[in-house]
Amino acid sequence: MREITLSQAVNEALAEEMRRDPTTFIIGEDVAEAGTPFKILSGLVEEFGTNRVVDTPIAEPGFMGLAVGAAMTGTRPIVDLMFGDFIFLIMDQLCNQAAKTHYMSGGKMSAPLVLRTNLGATRRSAAQHSQSLHALVAHIPGLKVALPSSAYEAKGLLKTAIRDDNPVVIFEDKLMYQDKAPVPEEEFLIPFGAANVKRHGTDITLIGTSSMVQVCEKAAEILAAEGISAEVIDPRTIVPLDEDTLLASARKTSRVIVVDEGHQSYGVTGEIASRINEKAFYHLDAPVLRMGAMDVPVPFSPALEDITVPTPEAVAKNARKLMSREMIHAA
Amino acid sequence: MSPANPPRTNTEDYLRMYRQMVRIRTFEDNANQLYLSAKMPGLTHMYSGEEAVAVGICEALKVTDKITSTHRGHGHCVAKGAEFKEMFCELLGKEEGYCRGKGGSMHIADQSNGNLGANAIVGGSMGIATGAAFTARQLGKDDVTVCFFGDGATAQGLMYEVMNMAALWKLPVIYACENNGYSEYTRTEEIAAGSITARAEAFGIEAHQVDGQDVLAVNDLAQKLVARARQGEGPFFMELMTYRYHGHHVGDINREYYRSKEEEKDWKENRDPITRFRTWLVAEGIASEEEIEAINAKVKIDATTAVEYALNAKYPDPVEVDMHVFTDVKHTLA
Numbered sequence: 001m002r003e004i005t006l007s008q009a010v011n012e013a014l015a016e017e018m019r020r021d022p023t024t025f026i027i028g029e030d031v032a033e034a035g036t037p038f039k040i041l042s043g044l045v046e047e048f049g050t051n052r053v054v055d056t057p058i059a060e061p062g063f064m065g066l067a068v069g070a071a072m073t074g075t076r077p078i079v080d081l082m083f084g085d086f087i088f089l090i091m092d093q094l095c096n097q098a099a100k101t102h103y104m105s106g107g108k109m110s111a112p113l114v115l116r117t118n119l120g121a122t123r124r125s126a127a128q129h130s131q132s133l134h135a136l137v138a139h140i141p142g143l144k145v146a147l148p149s150s151a152y153e154a155k156g157l158l159k160t161a162i163r164d165d166n167p168v169v170i171f172e173d174k175l176m177y178q179d180k181a182p183v184p185e186e187e188f189l190i191p192f193g194a195a196n197v198k199r200h201g202t203d204i205t206l207i208g209t210s211s212m213v214q215v216c217e218k219a220a221e222i223l224a225a226e227g228i229s230a231e232v233i234d235p236r237t238i239v240p241l242d243e244d245t246l247l248a249s250a251r252k253t254s255r256v257i258v259v260d261e262g263h264q265s266y267g268v269t270g271e272i273a274s275r276i277n278e279k280a281f282y283h284l285d286a287p288v289l290r291m292g293a294m295d296v297p298v299p300f301s302p303a304l305e306d307i308t309v310p311t312p313e314a315v316a317k318n319a320r321k322l323m324s325r326e327m328i329h330a331a
Numbered sequence: 332m333s334p335a336n337p338p339r340t341n342t343e344d345y346l347r348m349y350r351q352m353v354r355i356r357t358f359e360d361n362a363n364q365l366y367l368s369a370k371m372p373g374l375t376h377m378y379s380g381e382e383a384v385a386v387g388i389c390e391a392l393k394v395t396d397k398i399t400s401t402h403r404g405h406g407h408c409v410a411k412g413a414e415f416k417e418m419f420c421e422l423l424g425k426e427e428g429y430c431r432g433k434g435g436s437m438h439i440a441d442q443s444n445g446n447l448g449a450n451a452i453v454g455g456s457m458g459i460a461t462g463a464a465f466t467a468r469q470l471g472k473d474d475v476t477v478c479f480f481g482d483g484a485t486a487q488g489l490m491y492e493v494m495n496m497a498a499l500w501k502l503p504v505i506y507a508c509e510n511n512g513y514s515e516y517t518r519t520e521e522i523a524a525g526s527i528t529a530r531a532e533a534f535g536i537e538a539h540q541v542d543g544q545d546v547l548a549v550n551d552l553a554q555k556l557v558a559r560a561r562q563g564e565g566p567f568f569m570e571l572m573t574y575r576y577h578g579h580h581v582g583d584i585n586r587e588y589y590r591s592k593e594e595e596k597d598w599k600e601n602r603d604p605i606t607r608f609r610t611w612l613v614a615e616g617i618a619s620e621e622e623i624e625a626i627n628a629k630v631k632i633d634a635t636t637a638v639e640y641a642l643n644a645k646y647p648d649p650v651e652v653d654m655h656v657f658t659d660v661k662h663t664l665a
Contacts, residue, residue, distance in 0.1 A: 023469070023470070025469060051468075051469070052469075056496060057492070057495055057496065057499075059492035059493075059495065059496070061458065061488070061489050061492060062458060062461075062489060062492025062493045062495070062496055063492075063496070064458065065457065065458010065459060065461065065462065065489055065492075065493060066458050066461045066462040066465055066493060066496060067458075067462060068458060068459050068462055069399070069447070069456075069458055069459035069460060069461060069462020069463045069464075069465070069466070069476075070462035070463070070465045070466045070469070071462070072447055072459060072462070072463065073397060073447070073462070073463045073466040073467075074466050074470060075465070075466045075469050075470065077462075092452055092455060092489075093455075093458055093489075096452055096455065097450075097452075097455060097456075097458070097459065101448075102655050102656070102657065102658055103433055103655045103656055104430060104433055104434045104438045104440075104448070105429075105430050105433070105434060105438075105440050105442065105448065105655075106428070106429070106430035106431030106432070106433045106434065106655060107431070107654065107655035107658075108429075108430070108440070108442050109440060109442050109447070109448070110658050112658075141656050141663070142656055142657065144657070164659070165658040165659060166657050166658055166659070240660075
């Protein structure tokens with residue numbers, strides 16, 4: 001199978017869906033000729049024109065609000081938010097308006113829009129361009145949240161998102177844009193709420209989101225060399241969450257580590273760990289462990305930044321502790 | 332009341348405008364009574380006194396045109412064509428309400444008539460209105476969107492972001508600022524520096540100030556601007572000078588610390604939009620006092636009947652609580 005970058009996968013998904021549905025349009029800062037700072041959208045304005053690849057002023061709440069109204073009245077906006085950190089700027093329009101439109105209208109109106117943005121530290125961009133804020137929006141009922149872990153997921157999940165009648169937020173890992181993965185030439189979609197078992201194992205389950213799937217896979221390699229069989233699962237979407245697949249694995253292996261790049265406290269790792277505790281408690285041989293990003297603003301210095309995110313070595317180390325029945329205490 | 336260009340020549344149009352204004356006032360009087368008699372959950376914000384604004388503007392719109400409304404939104408909802416029964420049911424949280432009781436007074440919407448909804452965030456619907464106008468441009472429709480908001484919302488940054496984009500892209504949207512003199516419990520002059528219309532003009536948006544207590548003047552201006560917006564000449568900005576008779580909400584009773592009773596009395600006695608229009612209708616021979624009274628009486632009965640219906644209507648079944656979170660999941664928590 002051919003291999004393309006995550007950036008190319010996103011570009012293909014957008015082009016295919018925009019050809020299919022003339023009501024779709026891209027809106028955001030520097031999305032047209034510039035193709036975004038990451039050059040993800042290069043070529044799209046040439047094919048679809050400036051009416052469908054719409055450059056906006058630097059006004060995130062403004063274009064997000066505009067997208068909500070456009071979605072409510074018959075178009076399908078695909079909003080490009082240059083950095084995930086800017087989500088704080090659009091919270092009212094996303095969480096108070098878009099997320100609640102369908103519910104507050106008793107099911108009569110909806111806001112079918114996609115918000116594409118990113119997450120991920122270790123790009124030396126410091127605290128306002130490095131955050132992984134997906135837990136913030138996953139907390140709000142009415143928003144679906146997808147976290148692609150490779151070019152394949154980035155394409156399949158984005159195409160599904162664009163066809164979804166609800167507001168969907170997709171967080172791409174900005175460090176993975178140039179990473180290649182096998183992506184079929186022919187059209188495909190990836191359904192929401194269907195976790196992917198990336199690696200089968202019997203001793204411990206490693207649940208990873210976004211780029212943490214790779215971290216878990218590398219940890220599994222390390223552990224395999226030591227005779228520990230780790231199962232690696234990518235939930236792909238955290239809203240909806242494929243609880244069944246996660247629980248089945250937890251019941252099988254009896255040990256679970258949840259790895260996510262959001263801050264550990266009050267985050268995705270805590271939510272998934274809690275559901276496993278509630279629903280698979282009697283199958284567990286060890287506490288479900290959370291591994292998120294350190295609860296500090298992301299620091300600039302490489303010497304500091306690199307230690308804020310989970311690494312394969314750290315995941316493997318914790319896995320060994322769980323396997324050896326060593327009690328785990330929070331730091 | 333004698334506009335240079337009378338916008339309507341048809342008796343029926345005039346009488347419909349009058350009836351709609353009376354319907355708003357009557358709706359609000361009943362809603363207030365429901366609050367005072369503790370029959371309505373929560374609280375609500377009365378539109379009484381501002382009727383000429385909603386009616387003057389909405390009478391210039393087609394059913395397919397869109398509006399966005401505010402926390403003080405009953406007037407816009409009625410003026411855009413909503414029915415009393417579904418409105419009172421919504422205010423009382425009943426199943427037959429416009430939003431099946433999930434929105435209430437502050438989120439009432441009636442998409443069948445193009446009302447995209449009231450909004451409980453001050454200024455929160457400015458992006459939505461601009462986006463609705465963007466849809467018209469994208470799909471090649473000639474719909475016009477009117478964004479209603481109060482003077483208080485002019486302090487929100489979102490307004491300037493979307494006015495900038497609307498002006499850049501010549502979107503068919505009309506920003507209608509209902510300046511009732513008070514930003515919640517604070518005089519507008521204490522929160523608004525400079526001129527409000529000048530802010531729109533800074534973006535190259537044509538802005539007008541109009542007497543919001545004169546329904547013919549409002550309608551005359553609205554008709555012209557709507558027609559021009561439909562031709563692609565938008566956006567436009569209207570500042571409608573008006574007055575809210577009640578407090579910020581129905582529970583805001585003792586308000587002399589920010590507004591005098593004399594001032595309220597003056598607006599009610601000398602500038603009431605319904606009384607002024609009624610006097611004009613009779614003086615012009617468009618309607619007799621008897622016909623006016625008959626309209627008033629009919630509206631009153633309609634309202635009483637709707638209130639009675641809503642009070643006895645069914646609440647939504649508790650199983651509805653996790654419905655409508657997503658379009659494609661019947662029960663999210665099942």
